[in-house]
Amino acid sequence: AQKITQTQPGMFVQEKEAVTLDCTYDTSDPSYGLFWYKQPSSGEMIFLIYQGSYDQQNATEGRYSLNFQKARKSANLVISASQLGDSAMYFCAMIQRQAGTALIFGKGTTLSVSS
């Protein structure tokens, strides 16, 4: 069963606009963590933001915020004021306490920012 679902294969946005990348997850483990990573064409995975299942507030890191809706099992990434350098592949990932320590990744969303 797919644990992490990213339904948008590609998203297009203009500079300075905000964009939301969708992520839904499936787990019966009450203790889990959700991550977003950015993968530019160079290949490295860059950590962006983390949300723990017990965190009361939505996580924010600069222009990145995570819209965590626990009941809906969604963890959407919001990028405010998009920049050309934001063009990349974005992956949502989950770690489950009971299942060990390996990150499970979604299939990713390609974000293209145009001027």
Added chain:
Amino acid sequence: DTGVSQNPRHKITKRGQNVTFRCDPISEHNRLYWYRQTLGQGPEFLTYFQNEAQLEKSRLLSDRFSAERPKGSFSTLEIQRTEQGDSAMYLCASSLGQGMMNTEAFFGQGTRLTVV
């Protein structure tokens, strides 16, 4: 320490040959992970070490694959008798873990393997 380092960055090999990749994690990180990523897909977990102990192995890790982390520092991933289906990006990540949860994992730039 500049982050997770992987060598080589690219490897082209003939089918049937053995290949070995190296990963140097962030020095204070006790956990090290290997992932495989094929084109258009997210990374798939292969195996995980806590210090020198290999604690988890994915079903994806056939008997042609072996990983070591002999002194709890760098790690190697060897693929024997390579097949064309092994062509992928192999990513290494490290993190500082306590109990069942981690800090975020930091990834290297990967080794891209092409089997011809």
